[in-house]
Amino acid sequence: MQRKWWHDKVAYQIYPKSFMDSNGDGIGDLRGIISKLDYLQELGVDIIWLSPIYQSPFVDQGYDISDYYKIAEEFGSMEEFDELLEETKRRGMYVLMDLVVNHCSDQHEWFRKALADPDGEYADYFYFVKGKDGKAPSNYRSYFGGSAWEPVPGTDMYYLHMFAKEQPDLNWENPKLRKEIYRMINWWLEKGLAGFRIDAIINVKKDTAFPSFEPDGPDGLATCVKMVEEVDGVGEILEDMKKNTFEKYDAFTVAEVFNMKEDELREFVGENGHFSTMFDFSAQTLTEGEHGWYDSRPLVFREWRDIIFASQKEMEGIGFKANIIENHDEPRGASRFLPEYAQNEEGKKTIAVTSTLLRGIPFIYQGQEIGMENCRRNSISEYNDISTIDQYQEALRAGCTEEEALEYCYKYSRDNARTPMQWNDDVNGGFTKGRPWLAMNPDYTRINVEEQEKREDSVLSCYKKVIALRKAPEYREAFTYGRFLPDYEDHDYIFAYHRKIEGTDQDILIAANYGKESDTITLQEGTEGTVRKVLLSTSGREEEISGEMAGENAVTLGSCEAVVILL
Ligand code: TEU
Ligand code: CA
Numbered sequence: 001m002q003r004k005w006w007h008d009k010v011a012y013q014i015y016p017k018s019f020m021d022s023n024g025d026g027i028g029d030l031r032g033i034i035s036k037l038d039y040l041q042e043l044g045v046d047i048i049w050l051s052p053i054y055q056s057p058f059v060d061q062g063y064d065i066s067d068y069y070k071i072a073e074e075f076g077s078m079e080e081f082d083e084l085l086e087e088t089k090r091r092g093m094y095v096l097m098d099l100v101v102n103h104c105s106d107q108h109e110w111f112r113k114a115l116a117d118p119d120g121e122y123a124d125y126f127y128f129v130k131g132k133d134g135k136a137p138s139n140y141r142s143y144f145g146g147s148a149w150e151p152v153p154g155t156d157m158y159y160l161h162m163f164a165k166e167q168p169d170l171n172w173e174n175p176k177l178r179k180e181i182y183r184m185i186n187w188w189l190e191k192g193l194a195g196f197r198i199d200a201i202i203n204v205k206k207d208t209a210f211p212s213f214e215p216d217g218p219d220g221l222a223t224c225v226k227m228v229e230e231v232d233g234v235g236e237i238l239e240d241m242k243k244n245t246f247e248k249y250d251a252f253t254v255a256e257v258f259n260m261k262e263d264e265l266r267e268f269v270g271e272n273g274h275f276s277t278m279f280d281f282s283a284q285t286l287t288e289g290e291h292g293w294y295d296s297r298p299l300v301f302r303e304w305r306d307i308i309f310a311s312q313k314e315m316e317g318i319g320f321k322a323n324i325i326e327n328h329d330e331p332r333g334a335s336r337f338l339p340e341y342a343q344n345e346e347g348k349k350t351i352a353v354t355s356t357l358l359r360g361i362p363f364i365y366q367g368q369e370i371g372m373e374n375c376r377r378n379s380i381s382e383y384n385d386i387s388t389i390d391q392y393q394e395a396l397r398a399g400c401t402e403e404e405a406l407e408y409c410y411k412y413s414r415d416n417a418r419t420p421m422q423w424n425d426d427v428n429g430g431f432t433k434g435r436p437w438l439a440m441n442p443d444y445t446r447i448n449v450e451e452q453e454k455r456e457d458s459v460l461s462c463y464k465k466v467i468a469l470r471k472a473p474e475y476r477e478a479f480t481y482g483r484f485l486p487d488y489e490d491h492d493y494i495f496a497y498h499r500k501i502e503g504t505d506q507d508i509l510i511a512a513n514y515g516k517e518s519d520t521i522t523l524q525e526g527t528e529g530t531v532r533k534v535l536l537s538t539s540g541r542e543e544e545i546s547g548e549m550a551g552e553n554a555v556t557l558g559s560c561e562a563v564v565i566l567l
Contacts (some may be wrong), residue, residue, distance in 0.1 A: 001271065001319075001481075002271060004252075004276070005250075005252075006047065006094075006194075006252045006276060006277075006361065007320065007361075007480050007481070008471065008476055008479075008480040009046040009047050009094070009361060010044055010045055010046050010047070010356075010361070010362050010364070010467050010470065010471070011045065011046065011047035011048070011049060011096075011254075011322070011361055011362065011363045011364070012040055012043070012045040012047070012048055012049070012363070012364045012365075012366070013048075013049045013051065013197075013327060013328070013363055013364070013365045013366060014033060014048055014049065014050050014051065014366055015028075015051045015328045015365075015366055015417070015418060016028050016029070016030070016033065016050055016051060016053050016062075016075055017051075017061065017062070017074075017075075017418070017437060017438075018366070018418050018419065018420040018421060018431070018436075018437075018438065019032060019033055019036070019366055019420075019421050020032030020033060020035060020036050020421065020423070020431060021420075021431055021432035021433075021434065021436075022035060024432060024433040024434040025074075025432075025434055026432050026434040026435045026436050026437045027074045027075075027432075027437050028075075028420070028421075028431070028432075029074065029075045029076050029080075030053070030071070030075050030076035030077075030080040030081055030083075030084050031076055031080060033050075033084060034080070034083060034084050034087055037087055037088065037091060037093070038091075039449070040093070041091050041093065042464070043364075043369060043460075043463060043464055043467065044463075044464060044467030044468055044471065045093065045364070045467075046092070046093055046094060047093070047094045047095075047096060047194065047252070048088065048093060048094070048095050048096065049096040049097075049098070049197045049254070049363070050095065050096065050097055050098065051098050051328055052065060052097075052098045052100055053071055053072055053075045053081070053097070053098075054066075054067060054068055054070060054071065054072060054100075055067040055070040055071070055072050055073070056072055056105060057105055057107050057166065058072075058074075059105070059164055059166040059167070059386065060144075060163060060164055060166070060167060060386055061328075061385075061418070062098075063098075063100050063163070063167070063199065064100075064103070064104070064105035064106075064107075064163075064164065064166055064167045065100055065104050065105055065108065066104070066105040066107040066108045066109075067108070067109070068104075068184045069184065069187065082191070085191065085192050085193075089192070094194035094195075094252070095193055095194055096193065096194055096195050096196055096197050096252065096254070097188060097193055097196055097197075098196065098197050098199055099185065099196035099197065099198045099199060100199040100200070101170060101181050101198075101199070101201075101204070102162070102163075102169060102170065102199065102200045102201065102203045102204050103161065103162065103163060103167040103168055103169045103170055103200075104167070104168065104170060105166060105167065106165070106166045106167070106168055107166075110122050110125045110126075111125075111126065111168050114126055114128065114159075115152065115153065118152050118154070118155045118157060121176075124171060124174050124176075124177075125170060125171055125174060125176070125177045125180075126159050126160070126168050126169065126170065126171055127159060127160035127168075127169055127171055127206065127208075128152055128155075128157045128158075128159050129149075129157060129158055129159075129160065129210060130156055130157055130158075131149075131151075131156055131157065131158050134156075136149035136158050137149060137158055137210050138210040138211065138212045138227075139212040139213065139215060139220065139221050139222050140160075140162075140210075140212075140221065140222065140223070140224040140226075140227060141217065141219065141221035141222060141223050141224060142161060142162055142163060142164070142165075142224060143162055143163050143224065143225075143387075144163055144164050144386055144387050144390050145390035145391075145393070145394065146165075146390075147221065148160055148161055148162055148224045149161075150165045160206070160210075162200075162203050162224050163200075164386055169203070169206070170204075172204045172205070172206075172237050173206075173208065178237075178240065178241075178244075181241075182241065182244040182245050185241075185245040185246075186244075186245055186248070186249075189245065189246075189248075189249040189251055193251070194251065194252050195246065195249075195251035195252035195253050195254075195276070196246075196251065196252075196253055196254075197253075197254050197255075197256065198253055198254065198255040198256060198275065199256055200256055201238070201255050201256065201257060202228055202234060202257050202258060202259055202260060203228055204234065204237050204238075205228070205231055205232075205233055205234035205237055206227065206231065207227050207230065207231040210227070211227070211230075213226045213227070216290075216291075217291060218397070225258075225259055228259050229259050229261075235264070235267055235274065238268075238274035238275075239274055241274075242274055242275075251276075252276045252277075253275040253276045253277075254275065254276060254277050254278060254279065254322045254361070254363075255268070255269075255274070255275040255277075255278040255279070256278070256279055257278045257279070258281065258285070265314065265315075265318055266318050266319075269315075269318065269319045269320070269321070270318050270319055271319065273319065277319065277320050277321055277322045277360070277361055278321060278322065279321065279322045279324055279327075279363070280308075280311050280321040280322065280323055280324065280360065281324075282307045282308060282310070282311045283304055283307060283308055283325075283337065284324075284330055286299070286303060286304060286307050287299050291394070291398065292391050292394040292395065292398070293391045293394075293395065293408040293409070293411070293412040294391075294394065294395035294398050294400050294404070294405070294408050295398070296408075296411075296412065299336065299337060301339070301492075301493055301514055302492070304337060305495050306489075308358070309484075309486045309489075309497070312358060312359055312360075312484040312486075312497075313484065313486075315359065315360070316359075316483065316484065320359065320360045320361055321360040321361075322360060322361045322362075322363050323355060323356075323358050323360045323361065323362050323363065324363045324365065325337070325351060325355050325364075325365070325368055326365045326368055326417055327363070327365050327417065328365070328414065328417050328418060329387075329414050329417070330414070330416075330417060331374050331411060331412055331413065331416045331417065332367075332368075332372055332373050332374045332416050332417060333351060333368060334347065334348050334351070334368075334371050334372070334373050335373050335374035335411075335416070336374075336411075337351060338351060338514075338560075339514065339516070341516050341559070341560075342514060342559070342560045343373070344560075345371065345457070345458065345459055346538065346539065346559070346560040346561065347514075347560045348371035348459045348462075349459055349462040349538040349560075349562065350512045350513075350514065350538055350560045350561060350562040352369075352459065352462050352463050352466055352538075353462070353466050353510065353512060353536065353538055353562040353564065354495050354510060354512045354562060356463070356466045356467060356470060357466065357469075357470060357479060357499065357508075357510045357564065358484065358497075359482070359483075359484040359499070362467075362470075364463070365417065366421055367417070367421055367422065369459065369460055369463040370422065370447055370448065370449055370452050370458075370459055370460050371447060371459040372419075372422060372441065372447060373441065373443060373447070374410060374411070374413075374416040375410075375415070375416055375419050375441035375442075375443075376410050377406070377409065377410070377415075377439075379406070380392050380402075380405070380406065380409065382439065383409060383413060383415050384415055384418075384437075384438050385413060385414040385415045385418065387414055388409050388413040388414060388415055391408065391409070391412070391413075392405045392406070392408070392409055395408050415438065418438055419438055419439070419440055419441045420432070420436050420438065420440055421449075422440070422441070422443075422444035422447055422448040422449065423448060423449045423450060424448050424449065424450035424451070425444065425445045425446075425448055425450070425451065428440055428444075429444035429448055430448070430450070456540070457540055462538060465536055466536060466564075469535055469536055469564065475506075475508065475535070475566075477501060477506075478499050478500065478501050478506050478508055479499055479508070481501065482498075482499035482500050482501045482506070482508070483498075483499070483500050483501075483502060484497055484498075484499065485497060485498040485499075485500055486498075487509065487511075488511065488521050491519055491521065492515060492519075493513055493514045493515030493516075493519065494511065494512070494513055494514075494515075494519060494521060494557075495511075495512045495513075495514055496509065496510065496511035496512065496521065497509075497510055498510075498567075506566070507566075507567040508535070508564060508565070508566055508567070509523075509564070509565045509567055510562070510563075510564050511555070511557065511562065511563055511564075511565070512538075512557065512560075512561065512562035512563075513557035513558065513559065513560065513561055513562075514560060515559060516559050517559060518556055518557060518558045518559060519556070519557055520554050520555065520556040520557075521554060521555055521557070522553060522554045523549065523553050523554060523555065523565075523567065524567075525553070532546075532549055532550075532565055532566060532567055533546070533565065533566040534546050534549075534563060534564070534565055534566075535564040535565065535566055536562075536563065536564040537561070537562075537563045537564075538560075538561055538562045538563070539558065539561050541561075541563075545563055545565075549565070
């Protein structure tokens with residue numbers, strides 16, 4: 001495999017609005033990010049992905065862009081962005097921007113011009129399609145609920161929006177549109193970006209016949225995902241984009257891909273794939289319901305472990321995935337994946353270790369490194385996220401009580417990940433001197449950076465240790481290129497795998513117990529003369545475990561405990 005600069009890196013996602021506010025307006029900003037670069041460097045982060053910071057009306061929190069060449073006023077200026085780039089370079093770090101090009105904002109100049117002249121040139125930057133019998137062209141339901149078609153005022157046409165109606169889809173069949181997008185991408189790369197996280201990209205290919213599908217809900221609509229799943233040819237667009245942009249800059253790209261066709265993995269993220277890598281969402285989609293949050297399935301440990309393992313094995317010989325526990329669209333991993341008895345520091349450290357040492361690029365989401373948790377709200381009016389409000393109503397329509405619907409928001413709302421970062425136990429967790437744009441999770445008095453920095457046994461200290469271990473010169477090769485080999489799969493609650501470089505004797509075992517009770521794993525007989533070494537223990541029991549191994553050739557792991565052993 002050809003080696004790339006990003007293979008051994010650790011990435012961190014910043015949600016700028018909620019990271020650090022420098023001027024007291026309650027909104028995180030670039031100056032705030034700059035002030036925390038040392039913190040990120042100390043954590044061991046190499047690559048920073050910024051969720052969108054472009055000019056936007058923020059209907060979908062910046063994923064609705066009204067000018068791709070401008071920084072949102074709320075976040076700062078282009079000068080500050082340049083300063084951020086310089087400051088990261090000085091620290092040997094890389095910056096990724098979010099590339100949102102399936103759609104733009106209805107406030108973008110292109111869309112305004114299109115509405116002003118629905119038969120003109122700019123209408124063809126979007127999907128302006130004639131209605132059928134006075135109704136929308138097809139029965140697609142958008143990702144955020146309701147029809148994916150909105151009437152174009154004064155015409156018999158509709159425009160397509162797979163997300164909110166303020167996010168009209170861009171027409172990638174139009175060569176002029178493609179050219180505009182490529183020019184924009186290259187303009188940012190010229191500035192010195194390392195690459196992009198690419199938003200919702202599978203959706204760029206449409207079946208322009210827009211066939212209707214069998215309704216899948218009481219609203220008589222069918223999810224627009226159906227069209228995405230049925231249509232072929234997204235590869236042509238993705239390859240064209242890559243050739244005209246990323247490839248020329250050796251840029252790193254990490255794609256957000258749902259609903260890929262099974263046999264396309266190599267084309268997407270193989271050696272010469274459309275992207276450098278893509279997120280592994282297998283654990284996130286595992287419990288997805290058929291209709292919405294209200295019919296999601298409970299998490300079962302074995303299913304969770306097995307699906308991650310399957311995804312690891314699937315990538316062998318193909319490339320690397322980007323491994324996540326959470327992101328700005330998902331609930332907090334500690335609240336989602338850890339069983340109730342493990343929703344504590346021990347559990348959080350355990351998941352930190354088993355996740356960070358998987359094969360692939362670890363992407364840590366802001367606050368994950370201190371074990372931030374989901375946030376309970378008393379009423380739907382306390383939520384901001386557009387998708388949460390839709391899912392709440394969806395649950396009510398399906399017959400849930402308000403209390404039940406609110407419980408689903410507590411479990412799945414995107415706002416869980418968007419509450420501001422908890423830096424200390426001062427007012428508003430040190431995030432802002434003003435009023436935060438989204439109310440803090442009140443647990444900041446207990447869970448915050450400052451408190452955890454003081455403690456060796458904190459979640460934050462554990463993240464620092466496991467990242468440092470992953471990058472330590474003597475193990476970097478194994479953790480980057482080593483094979484992923486699962487072990488102890490017959491144990492009910494053990495999550496264990498080896499990272500091993502074929503042809504060398506370096507074999508590292510990562511083993512964790514997610515069970516309520518302790519469990520013992522027997523180690524294979526070691527080679528004569530080799531001395532096993534405990535590289536990390538989440539409970540600080542390095543010496544104890546060493547002793548145990550020497551005596552019994554086995555290790556007993558307590559409830560929610562992980563260990564990394566050089567065999
Ligand atoms: O998400 C794409 C996407 O498919 C989402 O609808 C996802 O399934 C949903 O958020 C889960 O609740 C991306 C961005 O990450 C998201 O923040 C944006 O809202 C969306 O695209 C539109 O740009
Ligand atoms: Ca601010």
